[in-house]
Amino acid sequence: xxxxxxxxxxxxxxxxxxxxxxxxxxxxxxxSQILKGIENNIFAEDNEKCLVCHGEPYFQLVDTVMGVTQNxxxxxxxxxxxxxxxxxxxxxxxxxxCHSYDFEIFPxxxxxxxxxxxxxxxxxxxxxxxxxxxxxxxxxxxxxxxxAEIENFSCWKCHDPHSYKVSIRNTTNLEETILYDNNICLExxxxxxxxxxxxxxxxxxVVESHNWLPxxxxxxxxVRCIExxxxxxxxxxxxxxxxxxxxxxxxxxxxxTSDSRLLAxxxxxxxxxxxxxxxxxxxxxxxxxxxxxxxxxIILNYLSYxxxxxxxxxxxxxxxxxxxxxx
Amino acid sequence: xTKRLYLYPVWIRLWHVVNAILFLxxxxxxxxxxxxxxxxxxSLIRFEQAVTWHNVSAIILTFNYVVFILGxxxxxxxxxxxxxxxxxxxxxLSQLKFYSFGMFKKEKHPFPVTYEQKFNPLQKISYxxxxxxxxxxxxxxxxxxxxxxILLHQFFGVSGLLITDILHITIGFILSVFMIIHIYTCTxxxxxxxxxxxxxxxxxxxxx
Numbered sequence: 001x002x003x004x005x006x007x008x009x010x011x012x013x014x015x016x017x018x019x020x021x022x023x024x025x026x027x028x029x030x031x032s033q034i035l036k037g038i039e040n041n042i043f044a045e046d047n048e049k050c051l052v053c054h055g056e057p058y059f060q061l062v063d064t065v066m067g068v069t070q071n072x073x074x075x076x077x078x079x080x081x082x083x084x085x086x087x088x089x090x091x092x093x094x095x096x097x098c099h100s101y102d103f104e105i106f107p108x109x110x111x112x113x114x115x116x117x118x119x120x121x122x123x124x125x126x127x128x129x130x131x132x133x134x135x136x137x138x139x140x141x142x143x144x145x146x147x148a149e150i151e152n153f154s155c156w157k158c159h160d161p162h163s164y165k166v167s168i169r170n171t172t173n174l175e176e177t178i179l180y181d182n183n184i185c186l187e188x189x190x191x192x193x194x195x196x197x198x199x200x201x202x203x204x205x206v207v208e209s210h211n212w213l214p215x216x217x218x219x220x221x222x223v224r225c226i227e228x229x230x231x232x233x234x235x236x237x238x239x240x241x242x243x244x245x246x247x248x249x250x251x252x253x254x255x256x257t258s259d260s261r262l263l264a265x266x267x268x269x270x271x272x273x274x275x276x277x278x279x280x281x282x283x284x285x286x287x288x289x290x291x292x293x294x295x296x297x298i299i300l301n302y303l304s305y306x307x308x309x310x311x312x313x314x315x316x317x318x319x320x321x322x323x324x325x326x327x
Numbered sequence: 328x329t330k331r332l333y334l335y336p337v338w339i340r341l342w343h344v345v346n347a348i349l350f351l352x353x354x355x356x357x358x359x360x361x362x363x364x365x366x367x368x369x370s371l372i373r374f375e376q377a378v379t380w381h382n383v384s385a386i387i388l389t390f391n392y393v394v395f396i397l398g399x400x401x402x403x404x405x406x407x408x409x410x411x412x413x414x415x416x417x418x419x420l421s422q423l424k425f426y427s428f429g430m431f432k433k434e435k436h437p438f439p440v441t442y443e444q445k446f447n448p449l450q451k452i453s454y455x456x457x458x459x460x461x462x463x464x465x466x467x468x469x470x471x472x473x474x475x476x477i478l479l480h481q482f483f484g485v486s487g488l489l490i491t492d493i494l495h496i497t498i499g500f501i502l503s504v505f506m507i508i509h510i511y512t513c514t515x516x517x518x519x520x521x522x523x524x525x526x527x528x529x530x531x532x533x534x535x
Binding site for chain 2: 214215217218251252253256257292293297300304307308311312315318321322325
């Protein structure tokens with residue numbers, strides 16, 4: 001009977017916790033995301049003047065005097081994918097919001113090529129509107145990260161302003177978010193062509209350097225690189241202090257325990273929103289992923305203590321009566 | 328006069344001792360993993376060691392389980408696991424009454440051990456549940472946790488890994504409780520050590 005009751009309670013508790021979709025974060029920017037897109041950008045027509053070349057893999061070089069037209073390959077660094085841009089965080093911008101009006105002159109004057117691009121904090125820093133993102137704190141973290149030691153590295157290397165979307169804060173599909181975020185890292189760390197533009201270090205083969213990791217593919221699809229490769233910062237949502245490789249997390253118990261570090265990293269946003277009295281986030285994690293060891297079912301835990309205690313009690317009572325009757 | 332019955336052939340005794348040792352390792356390492364935490368928290372052995380020992384022991388246990396199944400297929404040992412429908416509940420109740428009251432009043436065992444009837448009704452049902460339901464579920468879910476990529480990603484909207492893990496630790500816990508009761512009931516022979524001896528020399532002994 002105990003077995004049946006245990007199983008019933010297990011199933012009830014699992015399904016009651018797992019099926020509780022109300023614990024899922026509702027997308028706070030859902031409405032504005034629906035309104036995104038080229039058709040909603042009032043500068044779209046102006047932007048087309050740029051994207052007619054920069055939005056295509058090839059552009060046309062026309063010499064009207066000589067009557068010569070040539071197709072030229074658009075350099076990858078200057079190529080903007082329209083769909084990505086109009087779905088990105090900066091979707092509503094005009095190109096000239098960030099780039100000089102001199103770019104409207106063609107061929108572009110040399111001065112435009114020497115133009116210093118904006119950094120994140122030039123727009124987002126010390127602005128109440130963006131206070132929740134804590135860009136200033138992110139800048140401090142970044143300055144202490146290994147990335148900051150690399151010449152020519154900047155926010156843009158990871159967060160392309162023409163395509164970057166805030167992901168973890170709005171996520172309703174954690175797996176997609178993890179893939180999106182990890183691809184940012186892999187853009188250089190799994191692509192030696194990009195990697196060697198920034199450093200003289202030997203090529204990193206991510207799969208080989210993570211050979212020690214059990215169930216490697218499960219880890220790669222279930223957590224972001226930064227879970228193990230950054231230092232946890234309690235005051236910002238996404239840690240930006242990328243650590244040297246010898247300081248990366250390697251102990252299983254950092255994540256696979258009830259006080260999992262994932263609660264301070266991957267599940268941080270949900271944990272802030274939905275932290276409950278029972279002290280763990282089964283409801284949130286159950287719905288999107290499951291971390292062995294971190295998702296302790298408190299009902300099952302207590303039930304197991306009760307059953308275990310009950311069995312020991314019965315055994316001791318039985319021993320007691322056996323001793324008495326023998327005497 | 329002492330009745331001696333050869334009930335435990337060598338293969339059963341070997342299978343049993345291997346099963347027992349592996350199960351103790353699995354309980355020990357399983358608890359260690361279940362309650363693993365930060366460096367200051369409770370832990371029996373290091374988490375990484377617990378995982379390795381648990382995995383290796385579980386793989387050997389799986390092969391040992393196959394030995395048990397094959398043994399029961401190719402020998403007559405399986406007859407002890409056949410449950411009769413008639414008087415099922417009343418037999419269970421009378422065995423339970425014996426353990427609860429009868430044995431203290433020095434009553435006779437309601438189901439004395441014979442060559443045909445090695446287990447009493449309570450033993451029979453608990454062994455059948457443990458060996459033919461508990462163990463397969465434990466092994467299958469264990470394989471699922473060892474190779475999580477083979478698991479269903481979602482099952483009726485619930486993570487496949489979650490269901491597998493919860494089933495694994497729940498069945499693991501139930502079988503651990505079974506083991507405690509099993510070991511304790513083995514002290515209920517004529518002397519507390521009598522039944523343990525049987526599992527060493529193969530002979531069930533009792534005074535008639």
